[in-house]
Amino acid sequence: MQTYQLTVNGESHTTTSEPDKPLLWILRDQLKLKGTKYGCGIAQCGACTVHINGAAVRSCVLPISGVSGPITTIEGLAKNGLLHPLQSAWIEHDVPQCGYCQAGQIMSAAAMLAVNPRPTDADIDTAMAGNYCRCGTYVRIRRAIHTAAGSNSVEGEAEA
Numbered sequence: 001m002q003t004y005q006l007t008v009n010g011e012s013h014t015t016t017s018e019p020d021k022p023l024l025w026i027l028r029d030q031l032k033l034k035g036t037k038y039g040c041g042i043a044q045c046g047a048c049t050v051h052i053n054g055a056a057v058r059s060c061v062l063p064i065s066g067v068s069g070p071i072t073t074i075e076g077l078a079k080n081g082l083l084h085p086l087q088s089a090w091i092e093h094d095v096p097q098c099g100y101c102q103a104g105q106i107m108s109a110a111a112m113l114a115v116n117p118r119p120t121d122a123d124i125d126t127a128m129a130g131n132y133c134r135c136g137t138y139v140r141i142r143r144a145i146h147t148a149a150g151s152n153s154v155e156g157e158a159e160a
Helices: 023-030 085-092 102-115 121-128 138-148
Strands: 002-008 011-017 049-052 055-058
Touching: 002 023, 011 023, 049 102, 055 102, 085 102, 085 138, 102 121, 102 138, 121 138
Parallel strands: none
Antiparallel strands: 002 011, 049 055
């Protein structure tokens, strides 16, 4: 076992773990942040997406020993008691069905909007391609991303 210092959602945490333990299980089991989901365990579905240094990463395959930089989970996306624009847009467009994939969807969309605040539909489709929704709410996801971007069209999006 080794000791790791993590900054998660702006808070410092000290944890012990085997170096090869995936970050997902540190977040869920040790830090009790249950918003990040286990889906496939092979970084293919996107349910486990978190941000490290602002970039979207799949926490199910990232060993704790490979983490370098601040981590943001879905629980840390809202600021000062206000939902992130994507979270508000998700509600406005009634995106979730079962909801299982939604944290990963939102985290991937937020990372995309941070570098491309006015994406086209093609940009969104490319950025979100690694996130699967078994309920098939892709059209609503795209609309919500456009809304969060301040676009309201079906051909562009961004994040505040």
